[in-house]
Amino acid sequence: MKSRDDANMTANSPLDLLRGRLNLSRRSFLKATAAGAALGSTGLIELKTAREAKAFAYEPYPRDDQLQTVVTSCAHNCGSRHMLVAHKKGDVIVRLSTDDGRYQADGAFGKDTFEEPQLRACLRGRSYRQRLYSAERLLYPMIRVGERGEGRFKRASWDDALTLVAEKMVAIKQQYGPTALLDQGYAGASYGVLHKSDQIEGLLARFLGMFGCRTNSWSVPSYQGTTFSSRMTFGTIEDGNEDDAFAHSKLIIMWGWNPAYTFHGGNTFYYMRLAKQRGCKFVLIDPQYTDSAATYDAWWIPIHPDTDAAMLAGMAHYIFTNNLHDQAFIDKFCLGMDAGTMPDWAKDQENFKDYILGKYDNQPKTPEWAAQICGVKAEDIKKLADMYARTKPAALKASWAPGRNAYGEQYNRMAAAVQAMTGNIGVLGGCAEGVGKAWHSEAVAYPYDQYANVWFASIKSDRWAHCVLNYPNVKREEIGLWPRQDHLDGVIPNIRGIFWQGSDWFNQLTNINKEIQAIKKLDLVVCMDSTITPSGLYADVLLPVATHFERHDVALPWYKGHYYIHRPKVIEPMGESKTDFQIFTELAYRLGFGPGYNPRANREYFQYNDAVDDAYLRTWWEEKVMHHQGVMMSWDEFKQRGVYKFKLDKPHVAFRAQIEQGLPFQTPSGRIEIFSTQLAQIKDWTRTQYGYPIPAIPKWIEPWEYAGSEKTKQYPFHLVSPHPRWRTHSIFNNCAWLRETYEQEVTINASDAKRLGIQTGDTVEVWNDRGKVVVPTYVTERCMPGVLVLHEGAWLDLDENGIDRAGNPDFLTLDEPSPAGAFAYNTVLANVKKTDLAHRPGWDKQATARSYIFRREL
Template identity: 25%
Template sequence: MPIMSRRSFLKTSGICTAGAIAATYLPDQFLLWAGEKGLAKTEKITTYCEMCFWKCGAIATVVGGRVVKLEGNPLSATAKGKLCGRGNGGIGLLYDPDRLKHPLIRTGKRGEGQFRKASWDEALTHIADKLKKIKEEHGPESLALFTHGSPTEHFMPLLQGFGSNNFAMPSFAQCRGPRVVGYELTYGDDIGSPERLDMANSKVVVLIGSHLGENMHNSQVQEFTDAIGNGAKIIVVDPRFSVAAGKAHHWLPIKPASDMALILAWINIIIREGWYDREYVAKYTHGFDKLAAAVQQYTPEWAEKETDIPAAQIMATAREMGLHRPAVCIHPGRHVTWDGKDVQRSRAIAILGAILGTWGREGGAYLATRGSFPAVPPPSFPASNRPTLKKGGFPLGGAEGVTNAIREATSIGEPYPVKAWMVTGTNLLAAMPGQKETIEAISKLDLLVVVDVIPSDTSLYADVVLPECTYLERHDGLIIGKGRALSASIRQPAVAPMYDSKPAWWIAKELSKKLGLEDYFPWENFEDRLNELCLTYNIDYDELKQKGVISFPDTAKPFITADNQPVFKTKSGKIELYSKELEELGFEPIPAYEKNEEPPQGFYRLLYGRSAVHTFSRTVNNPALNELYKENELWLSSVQARKMGLTDGQYVALQNQEGITSNRVRLKVTERIREDCVYMVHGFGQQSKGLTKAFRRGADDQQLISSYPVDPICGGTGMRCTFVKLVKGA
């Protein structure tokens, strides 16, 4: 036998290593090849993505019963034929070995994560028995639902049929709520989700703390790219040199929490210099003279002292907007819960757009279609004599409910006890500030049910965990698009549910049977329900299944014309620059500046955002996406790093003013951030051991946000008011 040389051994070892790596990916690659060669059964299944809540139309390639490829549906307005990195990670979620596989019933203390496997019948019977007892002792309103995304449609009838209307979604109080209220007060309408922005045709795009390119909302990032390619001027307001700032003509590294000062100065300059749209303002707005008088005090020189932005740059950016009106896209932001004064800041952004004449104008914000499908009457739910908790004491708490109001009512037991929570499609411990408050509220419950795909941190505290199958394994409700044109999109399973997981519609329906509420689910399976809706909407169901999306282009009238006038559902019937409604509620009718607290010596303001490949805490354990971004980093200015003797890549911990200390987090020392703040990507530092790839990886910003201001108008929680110091030796 010949003796192998060291060189030959290393060469052979390299080949074996490469082969081992390739084998990891061989099954899907082989199946895709086999499908293309006609050697295995191949199907193309249309659906819509749920890796985030943009709900892009998608097409799944299924070969030999396995999903091997995802791509964007070219008929989808949110996908435009493409999927982002997160969207392509849907296969990783489907085949994640850590996903929930069976119903679980708690055996240890809450938070310990000790459960035993149960059958569906046992788990649902256990829940139903508990809920019946709670209803008998405390009334039906003692059940609350925290929900987000597609499961909402299935569990809302269950909640309301039970006799409760106490539900809330973090998308309101922890995300878009202040913006919704601010725009409705101004225009009588929200800007929509996805936002109705004609960005591709804009001459100026203004981003105020919006991280396009990192916050990967698919079609919007594509349109931002189009705007850049078309020569639009880009203005980015951000304490951090973000990806978007790298594309900007004007980067304004603003002092955190002083954005209102800049916006009010812009409004003042545009009015003073006559750069506003006089004809539009005269025809469509109410209260212009009062606005002009109120903002006179906000000069660029004054704003320079508040924001650290030179007065000349404030003037120059106001001029860019004024001279290119109305083709100015001022992004309203999406996660806008910053400082507890967020409705008024959103109002100021809406007013800035109004005086430039952008609403209903090309390059600004387009009008929603007025097309609609026939209304489907809702079921008749039992009435309640008790007040709903979902809006708390906030006069303009939204239709999606105020999570923190229900949490507080649970903790104090007033105005009546809340004894059961159902949590679907959301990880409350990662979505809401005040984790200690959430855990204390949970301790008052007799029952916590978590419905999820993955073992989230919230599931550690559940009494029962129910495994929902992934979006690639289920039907869900139709997505009715009300953007430029009316559209309908379908979700249908690409493969059958794996393990012992079930779709949310099945879970809700089966639980309804055990609660005697089956009349609220008058169909055998959810595809029957979809068929009924398509008949009502006059949509060919088979065509919808094949195409994935059906649009009605004749319903699109996106811009103001002589025969397409906007409708403003406000008290005046016009755009309200001066809000009588706010005045009657005891709030400022025109936004005014109020200085925010600044970090004490040795502390930094904690800012956070998103990664282009992750959605909150939902994807940090995803095998495909975790490989791309395993843990978050803490951005720290190089000046501050030198002062503290810290180096790039070093691990530190963060400690807030109340002494709460984070997991360790790796430093990213950079020139691209101001000295008075630090920044990290949200969603990391998870405590569930079931998330084997994400467990205790990086730091959790929500853990540190232990105190926070609350917007008195809508109940939104201000989550960029936390100050932290760095702890060495983590």
């Protein structure tokens, strides 16, 4: 009979397995472990029977001296693009490392200086190998055989797939005219100086423009309200400092900014750490206490979402009434800040100071007034305003998230006004950032000619579904239709087809249920990507695009950073993947304009010829980088080293030249326009891309949904959807390595959770009148009461009733037009409760990879 101890020891227990490997009886095993405990403190124990320990879990594993090392970079738009170093054996990337200082000119291992910091990749970039070799790589052209969204495709040849696309394009153009094809290319993971996907300089934009059938998507989901603000206020979106300027700040206000997750510059942490070491104080304005707040020991001021403009107005009131504003700076550089800085022709119109003091509406925008709207104590608003106005220099980093709201541009314009009234613009350690674009890179290597950005209609990106569903009964202001100077002005586009290049916008735009209805009415949907994405589910044709590891290009910094990274073709394209440039060149030949589209190549380019790509890139380097930017390093040396870092003689500060040298701002008046001369002179708003009136000065405008709405009786929670650390929008959502760090879940305040009987890990449904999602919960006090946090980018996964089981917040967002173009991702009211509905945590946790569904032959 077994002893009780033996009976409790199962055959699969760790102790039993170890005893079996050592070939010991239970009695001798216990003796050995007891002896080990006695000898362990002396360091004399040695198990002779154990095999020599290995560093790796399996063999054979190639060592570094067996691998070829190739410098390349990340490719996505996470807020930076950093160096990756591919270690490959043959045609397989075995592992990825990052910058260690040795690759730049005069570099050595470990070099990492203030002027030339290492360009270290984050956890997303370091995980790229799993995305590259994912089971969900799109390796062959596919043609839909089931219903849209059903995910039933068959493998096709390139010839059949491109013939189908070309014939459909011609038929659609002939029947529906030059606005029938919608361009929804964007800079997801197809972005370089040659293989580029974006709305203005992208390969798709040029291709459809030359074809003569293109409706453009003019608004950028991340920061359109901010773009509008910067152009109206400063005349440019290049309004950012390089991040080394943060090291000189004495106060940094992170307004809606979580640099631990979204960088806005690759070495942000390095410079902010220096600022902290030098005594800089940090403040966070955000509905949730973020990791960044914890890192920098920031004063956390929780605020009701979508009320930031009101709080900033309250701060402006305190600064004005306590005479803490910089009047000399205002008089010299600002237009419309007060009555004395108004243009002569607009003396009778509103100025900013009188609006703040309540002259026009008899409502002074006091801290007490703001407190009732934004939920921040009036004393805290006063304290922050006083701290900001008295601290020199101070950086109010007005990030993009609070601008992703209804009337989000008013938050950004209000922040710019507060920055200007305190004189914190154009000075080292200050901040003018809205968009935040800083150092200017040379961005285009392919032919950028008269066909670039040709369009025959241009609408706000997330209003395409509204346009399709309601055509022709659509007013131009409803879709943000851009004005033209020809017979197509005001003509509502009859959209019959969509191209997605480098974008997963079907998964990422607002009000997905509305998109699902609209997509069924189209005649052609083409998705070009390296991965089978949710957008691909609803496509007619899937075209496999080579990743940046499989083509030749140069990486640009993303908004901040001053460097270029060479991207050679590290490995051969997997499956039958082709580059974007190859695909569009071959389609252009089929449609009759191949030589014009790619003048350096003939039709054999479809089989890939790196000499063509190298010629484009060499010309770009020699004529733009060397000639315009004064770089002395040759193209061949750049390819050999892999990176070129510009060494600036001093930190780049936006508008330093205007403030120190008296150069004019790029606005019509040459000043910082708190009062916008452009907006003030618009007579017919319906004939603008905005569609609806926008005040000439920054104002608090009540959004259609927020904590002060009547709608809270039905939907009492304000939902925000910030960017996660483990994805770049929807990119990397299918990477198990990253999903192990975090599960898509909704964050709720502990007091709200207690009232609803919800605990961490419970499955809940979050819903409103637009849709419903199912997710687990995370209960915490790091989120203010009345607010739910559900990170954007989860891949949609619908059940038979149209409920999203993956937790994509854009089933709850609204696509209403915010006049200046801001996307209202964070203007969402919702409700939450425990549920028995099914939640699906992700395909990486299922028995079968999702790719199986797509790859089977039907």
